[in-house]
Amino acid sequence: MTAVEVVDADAFRRAMAQLPTFVTVITTRSPDGPVGCTVNAVMSLSLEPSSVVVSLRTGGRTLEHLRATGVFAVNALAWEQRELCRRFASGDPARRFDGVRHVLRDGVPVLPGAVAVVGCVLEDALEVHDHTLVVGRVVWSTSGEQPALVLRAGEHHRC
Secondary structure, eight states: OOTTOOOOHHHHHHHHHTSOEEOEEEEEEETTEEEEEEEOOEEEEEETTEEEEEEEETTOHHHHHHHHHOEEEEEEOBGGGHHHHHHTTSSOGGGTTTTOOOEEETTEEEOTTOSEEEEEEEEEEEEETTEEEEEEEEEEEEEOOSOBEEEETTEEEEO
16 A cells, blocks of 8 residues: 555445444533534543543534533443434534433533543644544543443444
């Protein structure tokens, strides 16, 4: 493979879909209320200081409001929350929270029942291609024991 070879986007998407990934919903607030989106590209970055990296679509509504507020939460969905995966991935972004139970922690919307939630302050952001890598310093975290929701090959799995 050479550096100038073009990769087939569909083949790449199929290959990456084979990697199991935890399903998360990134949440923040806007002047009109809570906003959020489904994200599967999340990783811990460091323990000292505790921090995470989240990949968000550049130009997306969630990223816009996250930058404006400087705060967000990473909600790792539980198996029982699989309906939220699709809800926060598609449809009218302004209506994603309609009828969805949430609580505010330090002003950030949090999805009760998530396997783990980390609350973050925006520390840095780096635009790469069509996404922005957001570095968040963790200011609080919670976790539970319920089975997690994992996505592989477009299918939900229990972990």
